Amino acid sequence: MKRTHLPLNALRVFDAAARHLSFTRAADELAVTPAAVGQQIRALEDHLGVVLFRRTSKGLELTPEGAAGLDPLREGFLRFEESVQAMQVGQSSDRYTIASPREFYSVWLAARLAAFQAGRPGIQYILAPGEETDFTEANLDCAVRLIDAPGDLEGVRLTPAKRVTVAAPGARPETRDAWIDWPGAALPEGISPSIRAANPGQALSSVLAGMGRTILPLALAEAALADGRLEALAGPQDARRAYWLVAPLPQWRQQKVRALVEFLTA
Template sequence: MKRTHLPLNALRVYDAAARHLSFTRAADELAVTPAAVGQQIRALEDHLGTVLFRRTSKGLELTEEGRAGLDALREGFLKFEESVQAMQAGQASDRYTIAAPREFYAQWLAPRLAAFRKATPGVQYQLVENENADFTEANLDLAVRLVDGPGDLEGVELAPARRVVVAAKDAPEEVLETWIDWPGAPLPEGAQPCVQVGNAGQALSSAVAGMGKAILPYLLVEESLKADKLQILEGPDEGRRAYWLVAPLPQWRQKKVKSLVAFLTEE
């Protein structure tokens, strides 16, 4: 069945005018001019082929045809509101689905999510390891990505893009002379890696294990430095990529996402 095109804006104006029996008061409610209300009503009457209001010595009044549709219209607007509330239910939800690199989650994110949960009891998390997962397919609220900017997503940088060269604490000289290679940090020209890994987390684990030195984001290694598991050999220096909290605009606007982002970035 083909649906009839509904002039929803004009119907909204009609509802307001019918409640107030005044174009002026309807205009005040809708934050438009009385003339705009009049134009919408005339357009709606043309669309319906009937007169909805008449002017009398006592003021504005509804015609019989105008009164006939009001109850159904207002019930319809209530259904619209219920529909919108259902679609916005995630904004009030206490469930978060977050994608983040495994080692970054362990080193930085997990303690802060625990603190957020303590401050907001009842919050539940679902963690996705693939930080590059599709937001729609994985039903994500947020993702943490090591990138040089948010791209076409909304985002906030968790810390300035700084990098350091690190190795295990008290590592012997032969370890300090060997490199751990991973795709996000090109090695100095002529450097020969002894270990090649796939991501920053694996490079961090390799460095802590004493397999060589690695160029890593400072934010990722900060906790290991505090725990005396690593030492800084060079830096911190300005880097190109940083850890960003990112999400598409609809998720970014959700109240629950705003709340978590504010908590994670308040330090």
């Protein structure tokens, strides 16, 4: 069934004028001019085909037609407010649905989500299987991606755009110089890799196992470099890509997502 077009702005003006029985006081409440209130009331009367107010010696008063519609109108506005509050529940929700590369979650994100959770009892996380998961299909709040820039999404960079060439200190000499490739590794030209990994996480595991060397985002290698499981053969150097936290604008505006962004970038 086709719905009747409702002049909601004019109805809001009518409600204010009916409460105050004064265009001037209604204008003060709505932060407009009395003339603008009068224009909205006249337009609403033209739309409805009835007279809503009459002027008397005592001032402004409602006509029977205006009074007849006032209670249902105010009930309708209350229902509108309830509807908006229901739609905004997700903004204060303690449940986060996040997609992240597995290796980045393991070495960087998990510890920070734990710290965020520790200060906010009741928070729940739902971890989507991959960073390229569709936001709508998975009902994601945000995702971490290794990218140049967020593009059409809103985003903030979580890690420096740096890369480092690494190998395991205990790797056998015959395998130490072998290269491990993965999509986006940007190995030197002319290199014929001994291993082709599907992602930087597999490349990192292969290097830690002493199977060769590779180029990784610095954020993935930092912990292993710090505790001696890896050594830097070159770099860190500037890179094109970094880990970004991204989301479409509606999700990005959510209060809960803003709180997480603030924490992760503090």
